[in-house]
Amino acid sequence: MKRRLNGPLLVFGGPYSNLEALKAMREIADMRGLTPEQCLCTGDVVAYCADAKACVDEIRNWGVPVVMGNCEESLAEGASDCGCGFEEGTACDLLSKQWFDYASQQITQDDRNWMAGLPRQIDYSYAPFRLKAIHGGVDEINRFVFASQKMIISEELLKADVDIVLAGHCGLPFYQKVGDQHWINAGVIGMPANDAQPRSWYCLIEPDENGLDVSFHQLAYNHERSAEKMRQAELGEGYATALETGLWPNLDVLPELEKKRTGQALSFNRFRINP
Numbered sequence: 552m553k554r555r556l557n558g559p560l561l562v563f564g565g566p567y568s569n570l571e572a573l574k575a576m577r578e579i580a581d582m583r584g585l586t587p588e589q590c591l592c593t594g595d596v597v598a599y600c601a602d603a604k605a606c607v608d609e610i611r612n613w614g615v616p617v618v619m620g621n622c623e624e625s626l627a628e629g630a631s632d633c634g635c636g637f638e639e640g641t642a643c644d645l646l647s648k649q650w651f652d653y654a655s656q657q658i659t660q661d662d663r664n665w666m667a668g669l670p671r672q673i674d675y676s677y678a679p680f681r682l683k684a685i686h687g688g689v690d691e692i693n694r695f696v697f698a699s700q701k702m703i704i705s706e707e708l709l710k711a712d713v714d715i716v717l718a719g720h721c722g723l724p725f726y727q728k729v730g731d732q733h734w735i736n737a738g739v740i741g742m743p744a745n746d747a748q749p750r751s752w753y754c755l756i757e758p759d760e761n762g763l764d765v766s767f768h769q770l771a772y773n774h775e776r777s778a779e780k781m782r783q784a785e786l787g788e789g790y791a792t793a794l795e796t797g798l799w800p801n802l803d804v805l806p807e808l809e810k811k812r813t814g815q816a817l818s819f820n821r822f823r824i825n826p
């Protein structure tokens with residue numbers, strides 16, 4: 552599937568069953584006058600928060616292209632967990648099993664069929680650039696790729712064989728350039744970025760006569776309401792608190808550098824991508 556782009560592209564990751572965040576994202580897209588085709592979700596529509604079914608309904612109703620996340624893959628297959636590959640018995644493993652069972656009970660067979668039909672990659676042409684949207688790694692849906700892992704990024708970029716990769720899954724927004732190739736992770740909207748801010752992040756790519764302008768933006772939404780719903784659903788305190796404090800309940804998946812940055816406010820400049 553190859554899509555041709557002319558105007559701006561709004562990229563967002565992981566709604567994570569956070570309906571308030573997803574609705575806020577849609578409102579921003581509408582405010583900017585962006586059509587669904589000018590938006591992209593990099594997967595994991597369903598995860599930690601309380602509104603699994605409502606988020607699936609919202610995103611299907613919105614009609615934005617969605618790349619399959621490991622959460623969609625696992626729910627579509629009727630698997631027993633989210634497929635993140637967390638080590639058995641770790642905090643991540645236990646927390647993910649909890650929301651997974653809850654989400655699995657909410658969604659319908661029709662939702663699972665929709666998830667099963669999602670593309671694993673979406674190719675864009677954004678003259679003169681070639682882009683590929685994926686979830687984790689190019690061949691591995693649940694591969695964590697973080698900003699500090701330049702070797703992994705260059706390996707993945709080599710496989711992708713395009714100018715720009717738009718990725719998700721890791722939960723943290725970042726931009727990296729390796730040679731002439733670019734890796735953009737828009738972050739996720741359904742959880743904060745472990746930066747002690749309750750707001751989450753998304754990315755906007757805007758073309759001009761000289762190339763592309765890439766900017767990262769914070770998404771403010773009613774996180775108190777999302778946290779309250781998680782508590783009502785008894786989904787565990789860890790991620791409900793994270794929505795309020797902006798700090799993740801555990802850091803198992805993070806490389807050392809990202810661990811050290813816990814609680815530090817993210818500040819992004821705009822990035823230029825020139826032909």
Ligand SMILES: [Fe+2]
Binds near residue numbers: 621693
């Ligand atoms: Fe994921």
